[in-house]
Amino acid sequence: MDRVRTGIPGFDELIEGGFPKTSNVLLTGLPGTGKTIFALEYLYNGAMNGENGIYVTLDESFEMIKEQAMQFGWDFDKLEAENKIAFISIRLGRTKLDIFDQIRDVRDRIDAKRLVFDNLATFSVNLDLFTIPVGYAGSIASTVEMTAKGIESGGNLLADKGDKIYYTGDMEKRLIYLIVEHMSRLGTTNLVLTYGNPDVNQLTIDGVSEFACDGIVELYNQLIGAKHVRTITVLKMRNTNQNQYINDLEIGKNGLVVKPVEKVYG
Ligand SMILES: Nc1ncnc2c1ncn2[C@@H]1O[C@H](COP(=O)(O)OP(=O)(O)OP(=O)(O)O)[C@@H](O)[C@H]1O
Numbered sequence: 001m002d003r004v005r006t007g008i009p010g011f012d013e014l015i016e017g018g019f020p021k022t023s024n025v026l027l028t029g030l031p032g033t034g035k036t037i038f039a040l041e042y043l044y045n046g047a048m049n050g051e052n053g054i055y056v057t058l059d060e061s062f063e064m065i066k067e068q069a070m071q072f073g074w075d076f077d078k079l080e081a082e083n084k085i086a087f088i089s090i091r092l093g094r095t096k097l098d099i100f101d102q103i104r105d106v107r108d109r110i111d112a113k114r115l116v117f118d119n120l121a122t123f124s125v126n127l128d129l130f131t132i133p134v135g136y137a138g139s140i141a142s143t144v145e146m147t148a149k150g151i152e153s154g155g156n157l158l159a160d161k162g163d164k165i166y167y168t169g170d171m172e173k174r175l176i177y178l179i180v181e182h183m184s185r186l187g188t189t190n191l192v193l194t195y196g197n198p199d200v201n202q203l204t205i206d207g208v209s210e211f212a213c214d215g216i217v218e219l220y221n222q223l224i225g226a227k228h229v230r231t232i233t234v235l236k237m238r239n240t241n242q243n244q245y246i247n248d249l250e251i252g253k254n255g256l257v258v259k260p261v262e263k264v265y266g
């Protein structure tokens with residue numbers, strides 16, 4: 001099994017050396033738990049070791065993201081100039097957007113091996129703004145699209161039982177599956193950021209991406225006594241004998257540091 005190392009100190013050893021190559025790994029956690037920093041470190045370490053990466057952002061401007069990276073000495077302006085990193089910023093004001101066209105173009109341009117999608121929860125609450133081709137490049141992608149309302153062709157909603165398309169079910173959940181499927185077909189190793197609803201013990205807002213993705217890493221920042229304590233756990237990693245503990249996590253001056261719990265208490 002080929003592994004893609006995040007290079008985050010202490011993390012890769014939790015999952016037998018890294019993410020399974022070309023997998024989709026979900027990184028979930030509440031605001032401020034370190035998802036964006038984790039994603040930046042994953043891309044930075046990749047780019048410094050010959051694996052170029054793409055950062056797709058729906059939440060923050062990439063200027064802000066680059067500034068956050070600079071806090072840890074990661075110069076994304078330089079990497080961008082060297083075509084080792086590319087940013088794709090998706091503006092929610094736009095409608096009828098096929099983001100995968102853009103992602104594929106950029107992937108080919110910089111020969112990207114890693115992708116970060118920040119974040120799927122923002123996407124799922126704004127689904128009505130997007131269209132996702134039902135087919136793939138070169139097939140029916142240009143004419144038949146899926147939107148939050150249904151399957152469309154040339155802007156017209158198709159009947160549930162068209163010639164080739166049979167659809168009944170939850171359109172929004174189906175869209176999320178389709179997005180994850182499109183990501184899988186990129187051939188990159190993908191880190192998909194999201195958040196859930198702890199009140200109902202749900203890992204993601206959409207309720208399906210945790211099943212569709214190959215791995216799940218969860219970040220926490222919990223109040224214990226008078227202090228917030230950061231931890232990280234691996235909830236799922238296909239084909240991997242994963243670490244079963246909740247491990248300490250620190251944000252140091254060079255980025256994240258995972259302290260595998262066996263080493264602390266074992
Ligand atoms: N230079 C730094 N040193 C130490 N901690 C930092 C530093 N910069 C940011 N942080 C911490 O990291 C947090 C932000 O992390 P990050 O942006 O990765 O969170 P996130 O999970 O992506 O949040 P959101 O869901 O809101 O996007 C800040 O709230 C702060 O606690």
Ligand SMILES: [Mg+2]
Nearest residue numbers: 035036059118
């Ligand atoms: Mg973030």
